[in-house]
Structures are given as C-alpha cells and as structure tokens.
Amino acid sequence: MSASSPEAVSTNTLEQWLAATLQIDQFKDYSPNGLQVAGTPHIRHIVTGVTASLALIDQAIQQQADALIVHHGWFWKNESPCIRGPKRERVARVLDNNLNLFGYHLPLDAHPVLGNNAQLARILSLEPDTDDTGQPVTFGPASLIWSGRCSTQRTLADFAAQTATALDRQPLVVGDPGKVIKRVAWCTGGAQGMMQDAIDQGVDLYITGEASEQNFHMANESGVAFMAAGHHATERYGPKALGDAIAQQFGVSVTFIDLDNPI
Ligand SMILES: [Zn+2]
Incomplete structure (x- = not known):
C-alpha cells in the first residue's frame, strides 16, 4: 500500500471492527454509536474530527472523503428529532455526497488506549x-x-x-x-x-x-x-488516535482535521 493509492475497506467491515474495538455494546449513551448515516459501501479515504459540524462536513467533502468519523455525531436524546434549519443543511450535505457518518461518543472517551x-x-x-x-x-x-x-x-x-x-x-x-x-x-x-x-x-x-x-x-x-x-481541546486526541489505528489496520488513508473551537 502507499499513500497515493490507499486500500479500500467495506463500510460494513469498518463498522464491525469499530464496534468490537470500541466495545460499543458496553455503553448506555445519549446518541447512537456506530454508522449514523450510511453512504458509499466502500471506503478509501476517511476524515476524522471532534464534531460533525457543517464546516467539518464541507472539509471532508472537499477532501473527497468516503467517511467522516467523529466523537460528537448526531441524533442526541435531548434534541428534537425533526430535520430542520441548520440540521437539515448538515443531513442534506452528507446524503448528497454519499458520505458515511460514524459517531462514537462515550466509547471514544473511555477506550483504555485510543480514548x-x-x-x-x-x-x-x-x-x-x-x-x-x-x-x-x-x-x-x-x-x-x-x-x-x-x-x-x-x-x-x-x-x-x-x-x-x-x-x-x-x-x-x-x-x-x-x-x-x-x-x-x-x-x-x-x-x-x-x-x-x-x-x-x-x-x-x-x-x-x-x-x-x-x-x-x-x-x-x-x-x-x-x-x-476546553471541551474541544481535550477531545481532539481520541478521534486522531482512532484514525491512526484505522489507517494501520486497513491501509486506508485517514486525515484528522482540527477545526478550532474556543469552547
Ligand atoms: Zn464531548
């Protein structure tokens, strides 16, 4: 493998590996852990980051990523389930670009090495x-x-x-x-x-x-x-470490993008 021609992994395989690695069934969480929005079935390039904000989605699309993996995904228990306003923009952008969105919340806080x-x-x-x-x-x-x-x-x-x-x-x-x-x-x-x-x-x-x-x-x-x-500053390093582990495991190309957030 080389950086110019990364390997591919199926979305299913990646999801299963992430579920096992992060032991997602051990957690009661406020948002779903795993593949939150299904996109293309094969993944060559992944972007990781802290939060699935519109700005990060746009960066992932610019980089022609097949998947975005974040700590703060979507569909939180305390939020309205309706897809309106800024939330609609995020969802539309992900669907229009066939991007897979993976979110890992508490499992990515707690992992003994990658967390x-x-x-x-x-x-x-x-x-x-x-x-x-x-x-x-x-x-x-x-x-x-x-x-x-x-x-x-x-x-x-x-x-x-x-x-x-x-x-x-x-x-x-x-x-x-x-x-x-x-x-x-x-x-x-x-x-x-x-x-x-x-x-x-x-x-x-x-x-x-x-x-x-x-x-x-x-x-x-x-x-x-x-x-x-800093909430963002203390939670940059789990998504980055997880991305490094995925690149090592599957040979896909992974880019961590840090969009500064003062909070
Ligand atoms: Zn957090």
Whole structure:
C-alpha cells in the first residue's frame, strides 16, 4: 500500500471492527454509536474530527472523503428529532455526497488506549492509575473519570502553563498557583458536573473541558484545584488516535482535521 493509492475497506467491515474495538455494546449513551448515516459501501479515504459540524462536513467533502468519523455525531436524546434549519443543511450535505457518518461518543472517551482520557493523559504527561491487569482504574458516573499522578512534580501554575502549551489553548484554572500537584483526576469534555467525585478521591487537581459557575466555589472550599482546558481541546486526541489505528489496520488513508473551537 502507499499513500497515493490507499486500500479500500467495506463500510460494513469498518463498522464491525469499530464496534468490537470500541466495545460499543458496553455503553448506555445519549446518541447512537456506530454508522449514523450510511453512504458509499466502500471506503478509501476517511476524515476524522471532534464534531460533525457543517464546516467539518464541507472539509471532508472537499477532501473527497468516503467517511467522516467523529466523537460528537448526531441524533442526541435531548434534541428534537425533526430535520430542520441548520440540521437539515448538515443531513442534506452528507446524503448528497454519499458520505458515511460514524459517531462514537462515550466509547471514544473511555477506550483504555485510543480514548480521549487515555490520550489526554499522554498529552499532559499524566501516569494513569492501573489495576493488576494494567487496565486504567476509573470512577464516577459510568466510570468515566480517570485518576493518576504527574510524571514530574509541578505547581498548579507550572501545570497550567504546560497544559496551555500542550493544548495550544489557555485553560481556566481555579486554585492556589503555588499548590504542588501530585494526584490528578480528569475527564475530557463537559464533565464539570462530576467534580465532587474527584474531590471524594482526594486528588490535588480535577481537569475537564468545560466549567460551570459552581466549580469556582467547589475548588475554593475543597482545596482541590479545578481546570477547564476546553471541551474541544481535550477531545481532539481520541478521534486522531482512532484514525491512526484505522489507517494501520486497513491501509486506508485517514486525515484528522482540527477545526478550532474556543469552547
Ligand atoms: Zn464531548
């Protein structure tokens, strides 16, 4: 195989491999995990990204992709099922171009190697806690929170500065800048509501993507520092790692496209 003439994989084969690799039947989720919109039956070029926005769909079409694989797909439980307005534009664009749309939400947060939490740990040099079999120790709702230690001891200010460099985005940080950070808990994306679970674990710092008003008070009153490093920024690395794994498995060409999102 070569980059100029990639192999092809059938849509069915890819879907089955993704279902097994990401163990999608282990999750109760808010959106369907798997092939959300069926397109062409053979796939040579795949685009991966964080969210199936109109902008990302257009980039995938421009690149003549056969499939788009994202963390934030469509058909969320809390949204209207009607296909109107901006949603109609997205759906029409995907159907008109015979694009396969795959979405993997919680399974792509949780995967022990390819998942957003595992990949964020790698990017931020965190060493996840593991059990006797080497699997990450997780806790909180749906076992989505990871914990571990810093590879080198750092103050909160140093940790924040290194995070800003690693993610190319200034994190929102609450806590004493001089506090030494040893134990960390993290959950990518919008997991600010799980901060109490992290506090209960006795960590020094809780990292997630987004912030809510009460996180400020919880951090000040518990002494556990809080960091919101960006929902998008913390969830880039799972889709990218998944794409690399697909390219390796099937020899297809995969391009990760990062469309910046400040939230
Ligand atoms: Zn998310």
